[in-house]
Amino acid sequence: MITADLLLTNARFLTMDGPDTTALSILNGRIVALEEVPARETVDLGGATVVPGFHDAHNHMAWYGLSLAEVDLRLDSMDAVLAALTGADVPEGRWLVGSGYDENKIGRHPTRDDLDRIAPGRPAWLRHVSGHMCVVNSAVLRMLGLDERGRDVDGGLVVLDDTGRPTGLLQEQAQNLVNELVLPYPLHELTDAIDRAGQRYLAEGITSVTEAGIGGGWIGKSPVELAAYQAARDQGRLRVRTELMVAADALHPLTGHADDGLSLGLDLGIRTGFGDDWLRIGPVKVFTDGSLIGHTAALCHDYADRPGSGYLQGDADALTATIVRAHRSGWRVAAHAIGDAAIDLALDAYERAQRELPRPDARHRIEHFGVARHDQVERAVRLGVIGVPQARFVPEIGDGMLAALGPQRAGDAYRLRSLLDAGMVLPGSSDRPVTIGAPLLGIQAMVDRTTASGQPFSRHEQITPREALRAYTLGSAFASHREHVTGSLTVGKLADLAVLADDPTSVDTGSIGQIQVLRTMIGGQWRWN
Numbered sequence: 209m210i211t212a213d214l215l216l217t218n219a220r221f222l223t224m225d226g227p228d229t230t231a232l233s234i235l236n237g238r239i240v241a242l243e244e245v246p247a248r249e250t251v252d253l254g255g256a257t258v259v260p261g262f263h264d265a266h267n268h269m270a271w272y273g274l275s276l277a278e279v280d281l282r283l284d285s286m287d288a289v290l291a292a293l294t295g296a297d298v299p300e301g302r303w304l305v306g307s308g309y310d311e312n313k314i315g316r317h318p319t320r321d322d323l324d325r326i327a328p329g330r331p332a333w334l335r336h337v338s339g340h341m342c343v344v345n346s347a348v349l350r351m352l353g354l355d356e357r358g359r360d361v362d363g364g365l366v367v368l369d370d371t372g373r374p375t376g377l378l379q380e381q382a383q384n385l386v387n388e389l390v391l392p393y394p395l396h397e398l399t400d401a402i403d404r405a406g407q408r409y410l411a412e413g414i415t416s417v418t419e420a421g422i423g424g425g426w427i428g429k430s431p432v433e434l435a436a437y438q439a440a441r442d443q444g445r446l447r448v449r450t451e452l453m454v455a456a457d458a459l460h461p462l463t464g465h466a467d468d469g470l471s472l473g474l475d476l477g478i479r480t481g482f483g484d485d486w487l488r489i490g491p492v493k494v495f496t497d498g499s500l501i502g503h504t505a506a507l508c509h510d511y512a513d514r515p516g517s518g519y520l521q522g523d524a525d526a527l528t529a530t531i532v533r534a535h536r537s538g539w540r541v542a543a544h545a546i547g548d549a550a551i552d553l554a555l556d557a558y559e560r561a562q563r564e565l566p567r568p569d570a571r572h573r574i575e576h577f578g579v580a581r582h583d584q585v586e587r588a589v590r591l592g593v594i595g596v597p598q599a600r601f602v603p604e605i606g607d608g609m610l611a612a613l614g615p616q617r618a619g620d621a622y623r624l625r626s627l628l629d630a631g632m633v634l635p636g637s638s639d640r641p642v643t644i645g646a647p648l649l650g651i652q653a654m655v656d657r658t659t660a661s662g663q664p665f666s667r668h669e670q671i672t673p674r675e676a677l678r679a680y681t682l683g684s685a686f687a688s689h690r691e692h693v694t695g696s697l698t699v700g701k702l703a704d705l706a707v708l709a710d711d712p713t714s715v716d717t718g719s720i721g722q723i724q725v726l727r728t729m730i731g732g733q734w735r736w737n
């Protein structure tokens with residue numbers, strides 16, 4: 209008979225890949241039994257519910273950590289946004305930085321003139337809640353040579369007013385102009401941000417995250433960003449298991465033997481899968497389009513509330529070539545695609561990649577999978593592609609999405625039920641800090657599907673609490689190729705779990721998000737209490 213390090217009793221264990229149990233035993237950081245065995249220590253959990261640790265399959269860890277130190281602009285009126293900025297305590301000589309505003313909630317985008325009034329002379333930079341656009345004031349525009357007139361940017365837009373003067377709004381790739389002024393962040397600031405983010409994650413029962421883009425593009429914070437994660441780990445400040453997506457811009461041509469077939473990657477041939485249980489290289493992140501509420505997602509038909517159908521983030525052939533080359537070089541690919549036109553591009557590219565070089569079980573992903581027609585769902589399943597939708601978009605920006613799509617096409621938006629029915633493994637994710645990232649709120653949103661104003665949002669896509677819980681645990685592990693080590697309470701797997709005050713599969717669905725997280729364990733150690 210084994211002697212376990214720790215025996216957990218008097219709880220309901222939702223294992224996610226078998227029957228629920230009432231005890232769980234841990235040895236050397238792994239689950240050794242789903243029953244009571246002799247143990248050096250026993251903890252009575254007092255009737256709590258235990259679930260596998262949550263895995264957020266798409267979040268932005270450093271960005272979230274940095275945003276915790278910026279002015280929070282998730283507010284309901286322009287007056288409130290400007291008041292928050294005016295009242296911000298920003299040291300002399302620093303930029304005024306805010307994030308999280310949504311023009312659908314405050315009526316319009318702030319302008320350079322708004323910002324000039326409240327921050328005369330000081331550089332001001334406001335990030336849109338989607339992360340796909342930003343507003344800067346005249347001080348920043350002057351530094352960019354955009355004070356009086358705009359300029360063309362591939363895959364982006366410097367927005368002009370009727371007289372041809374930049375308004376301060378910079379969309380998609382045009383954000384890189386500002387990034388060139390503020391990037392790279394020093395590593396120590398990023399390490400601090402990663403630590404801040406990780407502490408919040410633990411308090412919410414998160415034990416694993418997939419960070420959705422480091423090292424390049426408008427999403428990256430530094431070309432040497434991985435070093436910040438390694439430093440956090442060295443210092444004991446990487447709080448949760450982390451898989452890092454690498455921005456496609458960070459990949460470059462490789463030279464090796466002609467037979468190797470590695471044409472695109474990182475130095476030394478490092479690619480998806482490199483690392484260990486704590487810190488790993490995940491997929492390469494390829495942005496194919498933008499944001500639905502920002503009207504930059506590439507749709508097959510015009511937006512319902514304004515002319516235009518959005519745009520791709522680059523030349524279609526070049527985006528396809530990047531995806532195919534990355535696949536051929538051994539990368540798992542995560543293509544950001546929200547509009548149905550962008551999803552078509554991603555699926556075409558994955559199909560071509562697999563035709564040219566078949567790779568079984570590649571698990572390429574489509575991040576967001578925002579407006580997906582039924583035929584696209586079926587095609588994704590046929591190709592083994594995983595859609596990674598964020599249900600929290602519905603309560604937070606769902607009204608804006610309904611307006612952008614109109615009632616007819618809203619039925620295709622942020623599907624869940626039809627993905628499961630078609631046979632796709634569904635991960636759970638937040639896109640934090642684009643939305644509030646607590647997994648229990650995410651689970652409630654997957655079940656509920658109601659917008660902030662109370663409108664039902666394609667309710668036929670609702671799933672059950674247990675299905676949503678499974679998505680946030682085993683589904684996300686599968687999307688990271690990690691379901692053999694995490695994602696369920698299974699003998700042999702890592703002892704990653706969250707102790708909840710109540711059972712999300714049996715409480716009233718409207719209160720799932722309010723369930724208290726009591727403790728979080730990673731690798732058999734209590735990391736949060």
Ligand SMILES: [Zn+2]
Pocket residue numbers: 266267268420639
């Ligand atoms: Zn994202």
